[in-house]
Amino acid sequence: MTTTPTPRIAIIGAGPGGLTCARILQRHGVPVTVYDGETGPEARNQGGTLDLHEDNGQVALRDAGLLDEFFRLSRPEGQEMRQMDPTGKILFHHIPDEGERFKPEIDRGDLRDLLLNSLQPGTVRWGHTLESVDGPAEGPRQLHFADGTTIEADLVIGADGAWSKVRRAISDAPPQYSGISFLEAWFHDVESQHPDIAELVGQGGAAAADGRRGLFAQRNSGDHVRVYIIQRVTADWITDAGLTIQDTDGIRALLLERYRDWSPRLRRLLTTNDGLYVHRPIYALPVPHTWDHNPTVTLLGDAAHLMPPLGVGVNLAMLDAGELALAIVNSNTIDDAIHTYEKTMLPRSTHTQQLLEHGAEELLSTELPDFATDDTH
Incomplete structure (x- = not known):
């Protein structure tokens, strides 16, 4: 960043998207703080397993300098897929080739630990449940937390998922x-x-x-x-x-x-x-989900484009995170960075939202998807 003084950047949400963004910013010497409502990294089970795709999630991990470590932790054998009918008859069986790395699996907890351990100590402020964002659009913004504390930020990044509190500052669209x-x-x-x-x-x-x-x-x-x-x-x-x-x-x-x-x-x-x-x-979220440009607030991942769970959510969140972080690094102002980021992210997310608008119904379909080549599954 060439802006002086150094902008205060607050990321809300310590999921894969928020942590990826923080890691890439720190890798380029940009200070950032992540706020999360959980009491600590072990507060709850992080959920199941994720497939990180070569053309989005892995791109972000490469920018974060963590791709080799991801491959060490991942399970390429997890790319195996079986499709059956209700009698249990196997209709389709994909067995990954030796060395196949298009979308290896990793447990959510392992991915979050990988990202957390890559950050400078104290980057994540646990026990900070965001209640609201206010202040003038041009900044600084005030972030109000459930414990009664308030902090100021020059950029607020909403990486706080489906029920994002940051989203309310720029969009009134409910999931x-x-x-x-x-x-x-x-x-x-x-x-x-x-x-x-x-x-x-x-x-x-x-x-x-x-x-x-x-x-x-x-x-x-x-x-x-x-x-x-x-x-x-x-x-x-x-x-x-x-x-x-x-x-x-x-x-x-x-x-x-x-x-x-x-x-x-x-x-x-x-x-x-x-x-x-x-x-x-x-x-x-409604399709498409867009908002008017704001010079001090933006969104990534599910906060920006919550979609049915068809294998793209975390991958897009991490791709968003990487592109936003690099836009901040390479722009003269926060406003310029948000313009650069949203110019790519919003059309991409709109296109994907349109493709997956009724995607939840696909999970019940008897039609046979091509798991080996369809990157939406």
Whole structure:
């Protein structure tokens, strides 16, 4: 940056997008602080596994100087994919070639640790839940946190996900329920405790659908499997059935009824899980989601373009992050940097949003996708 004094840059959200942006800025000597509402890096389980694509997520990691370390941590065997019908018959089976690196898998927790450990100590301020952003559009901006503290920033980057508080400063668009919900089930020590599921899923993922319901099972590191039970239902389908998310037996009985025509082998993915289910209704931002240019606030990742979970979310967040960081590094002013970044990001995200607008429905489709070549899956 050539601007004097040095601009105060605040990134909200310590997910892959926010941390990638911070890493690349620091790599070029630009000071930055990341604020996150969680109490610390171990506050919660970070979720399942991600495939980082050669043409977006890996590009950002290369700019961050972390690509070789990513390859060391990743699981190229996780690119295996099986598509089945509800009887359990395999319709499609992709086995990755030796050395294939187009979209190797990495656990979310491992990716976040990789990024966190690359930052200067103290970069992330934990326990800072953002409540609102105000102040004049030309800055400085005031960030108000739930603990009563307020800080000033010359640039606020919203990397705070689906329910972004930063987004409210430049857009009033709310995420909308897609009509599709995921119910997540976990399986631990699968090789010894669930060997049939381990064999069914293989080293990557296995999917099946009948047009109304679907299952997607995915191998994680550490001998774990996560299963996503996919249904076209109301967002409150569990309470509508008179149940709570803690009522594992009641939910299991309901699922067994809804998937009664599926093979017993696939139905085991519904009911032999370890622990409680996790409810994940799928939301997306209106298509397209754009906003008027603001000289002190911008967005990346799900905060900017929340879409159905079809393998592009984290990849686009990290690509956004890298492009924004480099625009800041190479621009004379923050305003110029935002113009440069949004000139590329907004058309790209609009195009992808349009491609995936009804993508949640694809998760239930009986049509066979080409997992080997289609980079939207």
